[in-house]
Amino acid sequence: MTERIAVVGAGIVGLAVARELARTRGAVVTVLEQENQVGAHQTGHNSGVVHAGIYYTPGSLKARLCREGVALLRAYCQEHRLPYEEVGKLVVASTTAERAGLRALAGRARANGVPGLAELDALALREVEPHAVGVAALHSPHTAICDFPAVARSLAREVAELGGSVRLSHPVRAIRERAGKVELIAAMRRFTFDRLVVCAGLGTDRVAAMAGHQGDVRIVPFKGEYYSLGEGARSLVRGLIYPVPDPRYPFLGVHLTRHIDGEVLVGPNAVMDLRALRWPGTWRLAGQHWRTGVRELYGSLVKGAFVRAAQRYVPALTAADLREAEGGVRAQAVARDGRMVDDFVVDVHGPIVLVRNAPSPAATSSLAIAKHIAGIVPALSG
Structure with a gap:
């Protein structure tokens, strides 16, 4: 039947x-x-990024299905003649204090089988992204972009x-x-x-x-806001430039991503949608991460804060280079105790x-x- x-x-x-x-x-x-x-x-x-599996807890469904999914998606795009380009990703430590987080991220990525990883110093990272700055970086050359x-x-x-x-x-x-x-x-x-x-x-x-x-668990919407770089500034970013993520928070911070059509986006932030306040876990989540929430809301209200976040990694960017772009919403499950389900x-x-x-x-x-x-x-x- x-x-x-x-x-x-x-x-x-x-x-x-x-x-x-x-x-x-x-x-x-x-x-x-x-x-x-x-x-x-x-x-x-979304960002259009085909993630290589750098961030996810080894042994988790995310880690396993991401690595399996990359191979399947690459093959699917080739078979159906859809755009798929390995532009590479730099995860940049902008301060010495972030080096430990970068090393931990490199260990996690290797445990997940991410291929071709390289740990770079301040000089070597500029060979990958000439306009980027930082004290160190993790380079994933096979991280890709596609048209989802x-x-x-x-x-x-x-x-x-x-x-x-x-x-x-x-x-x-x-x-x-x-x-x-x-x-x-x-x-x-x-x-x-x-x-x-x-x-x-x-x-x-x-x-x-x-x-x-x-x-x-309940789905809590997080609004993500983006800016795009004007055509004159797009050459400042070759591929994907990301910060070292805060391990306490599932979002990756403001980053710079080249899209398959050549556009370069800056963002997103992650501002909680207030419609989710009826769920007790939302209040507990807000209580646990209120400092991060305030920072994200400030970035939403003040363009200058957004610009400064991007300038940590590409100092040549100016406020005039950033133009408002279409945003998105991320669906994130939150447990009753306020824990984000990772x-x-x-x-x-x-x-x-x-x-x-x-x-x-x-x-x-x-x-x-x-x-x-x-x-x-x-x-x-x-």
């Missing part, structure tokens, strides 16, 4: 899951998306070619389990499926509540699979996440 599976969410993760289920299990897959295009949210509003929205569109076409469908402007309004099936209403239509996979990003909590599986989290509740947490590097890892999820979606009995 042919399985009928619904996937909620037409971001890059949902579409990759749909393709994998159709390709490997022969399922008839229907993707339900509330927007009128695929990749409308996080997929279409183009990948999403390609995945959607494959879903259709495999006999599935991507139904845009189909917000899910109700879900219930009945006799081992999943019934749902989307766009005022009633559907019945054997299995349901929820990859709803910022909408995960709402869809999980409809299914009766809210759980003990790893990918996938729950199974009978015929329903919920992707609870899939922040960066989810786009990089999307094809590997899809394989992982396809392996845990319950098979039909009989």
Whole structure:
């Protein structure tokens, strides 16, 4: 009997899951998306960086699926003639105090199998990025950039070619389990499926509540604001320049990233969306990280603070070089005790699979996440 599976969410993760289920299990897959295009949210509003696996705890799902996902994504882009360019990344220690963090990051990256790593001094880092400054850096030459929205569109076409469908402007309004099936209403239509996979990003909590599986974490939106460099300043950045991250916080700080179209973005910051204040974990998170929150909010309100953050690594930049660019929103799971959930989290509740947490590097890892999820979606009995 042919399985009928619904996937909620037409971001890059949902579409990759749909393709994998159709390709490997022969399922008839229907993707339900509330927007009128695929990749409308996080997929279409991110840095475009294909992460190599530098930051993630060795042995975690993030570490494993990122490294697996890079290889799958590179091959996918080559097969489908989509842009993919290894521009390289520098993680720069701007002060002597940051050297220890940089060494720890290098050890973590090597444990994750990131290839080609090199630890550079102040002179050597300028051979990679002539306009960058710092006391030391970690160079990942195979960190890449690609066009994630183009990948999403390609995945959607494959879903259709495999006999599935991507139904845009189909917000899910109700879900219930009945006799081992999943019934749902989307766009005022009633559907019945054997299995349901929820990859709803910022909408995960709402869809999980409809299914009766809210759980003990909630998605807290963080707004990320960017500036872009004017054409005259783009030559100051060859590839990707990142700070040494604060290990207490899951965001990477203001960085400079070259995009596949030649644009160079500066950012993002990470400002908590106040709509999440109804969740107790949000207040506890704010209490634990209020200093960081104040700094990020200040950067949001004062362009000069944003400029100074970028000038730590590329001093030649001026305020006139930075122009406001389109921002994005990151969906970050926060536990009731205020702890940010760092790893990918996938729950199974009978015929329903919920992707609870899939922040960066989810786009990089999307094809590997899809394989992982396809392996845990319950098979039909009989």
